[in-house]
Amino acid sequence: MLKKLNLFIFVFSLFFITAQNNVKTDYVTNKTREIGQNIRCLVCQNQSIDDSSSQIAQDLRILIKEKIETGSTDKEIYEYLSNRYGDYILLNPPLKTNTILLWFLPFIILILGLFLVMKILKKSRFK
Amino acid sequence: MKSKIIIFNILPLTLFALILAVSALVLYEVKKNPSNQNLINSQLIGKKIPTIKIEKIDFFQQKVKDQTLNIDKYKNNFFAVNFFASWCAPCRVEAPLIEELSKLIPVVGIAYKDKVKNTKVFLEDYGNPYDQIGLDDFGKIAIDWGVYGVPETFIVNTDGKIIYRHAGPLLYNVFKSEVLPLIRKK
Numbered sequence: 001m002l003k004k005l006n007l008f009i010f011v012f013s014l015f016f017i018t019a020q021n022n023v024k025t026d027y028v029t030n031k032t033r034e035i036g037q038n039i040r041c042l043v044c045q046n047q048s049i050d051d052s053s054s055q056i057a058q059d060l061r062i063l064i065k066e067k068i069e070t071g072s073t074d075k076e077i078y079e080y081l082s083n084r085y086g087d088y089i090l091l092n093p094p095l096k097t098n099t100i101l102l103w104f105l106p107f108i109i110l111i112l113g114l115f116l117v118m119k120i121l122k123k124s125r126f127k
Numbered sequence: 128m129k130s131k132i133i134i135f136n137i138l139p140l141t142l143f144a145l146i147l148a149v150s151a152l153v154l155y156e157v158k159k160n161p162s163n164q165n166l167i168n169s170q171l172i173g174k175k176i177p178t179i180k181i182e183k184i185d186f187f188q189q190k191v192k193d194q195t196l197n198i199d200k201y202k203n204n205f206f207a208v209n210f211f212a213s214w215c216a217p218c219r220v221e222a223p224l225i226e227e228l229s230k231l232i233p234v235v236g237i238a239y240k241d242k243v244k245n246t247k248v249f250l251e252d253y254g255n256p257y258d259q260i261g262l263d264d265f266g267k268i269a270i271d272w273g274v275y276g277v278p279e280t281f282i283v284n285t286d287g288k289i290i291y292r293h294a295g296p297l298l299y300n301v302f303k304s305e306v307l308p309l310i311r312k313k
Contacts, residue, residue, distance in 0.1 A: 059265070084170055084171070085275065086273075
């Protein structure tokens with residue numbers, strides 16, 4: 001009886017070890033994909049490296065995976081890439097002086113538009 | 128009331144004119160200086176070169192020697208780094224100009240994702256302008272240099288800093304108008 005129990009515990013712990021291993025690889029794979037979705041494939045037409053099967057995209061995915069495995073943070077990985085390929089490689093352009101217009105122009109246009117609509121509505125009410 | 132009407136008539140027109148002017152300016156810049164068409168400017172300009180720990184190709188043994196490239200020997204001198212591959216067609220196009228470049232400054236060749244025996248055939252066919260050749264079989268060195276395709280050529284100055292990068296084949300007009308003035312200045 002004790003023997004059987006021991007065997008059961010042994011087999012159970014084996015499962016536990018593999019399960020834990022799976023959790024770890026799942027984490028790395030998911031993280032690699034998550035970061036890859038924010039990285040532009042430089043030789044493709046507006047694709048992320050997660051979508052692309054081009055050589056450079058594959059290489060960058062491997063690099064990101066290795067960096068995650070060696071404990072780099074997301075920020076460090078993004079910085080590593082933008083230090084080499086520029087902000088162009090980031091699909092989310094960072095807020096900088098030269099991208100202020102990019103970020104705020106839609107809101108400015110919206111406000112201007114609202115202003116115009118209000119003016120026109122006011123004018124038509126007079127008639 | 129009249130002034131308001133004028134504003135409403137003029138505002139869209141001025142906006143449109145402004146957009147046109149900006150587009151024209153951008154287009155003009157691109158036409159004037161074709162190298163601006165390189166959307167991805169190198170981030171490494173003005174920075175120290177990344178370390179090149181890379182296995183050297185030794186053609187006498189026809190395999191990679193257990194030895195890394197010696198970059199220290201260019202200390203206080205200009206040199207160029209050229210990423211190429213035997214499978215890359217534009218590399219064949221630029222071969223004569225890399226030859227020209229190598230007459231002025233030493234050129235380090237980095238064979239990108241290549242097989243040593245293919246590199247050897249390529250250099251036999253097109254000439255070997257390289258002072259040293261390293262093998263970047265997994266493309267890791269290239270990523271460290273911000274390379275996104277072959278060929279790419281970098282020029283390093285006496286301080287070991289990258290002063291110029293050209294992505295794509297080095298053509299005569301680029302060589303004459305951009306590369307030569309840099310080397311003459313040294």
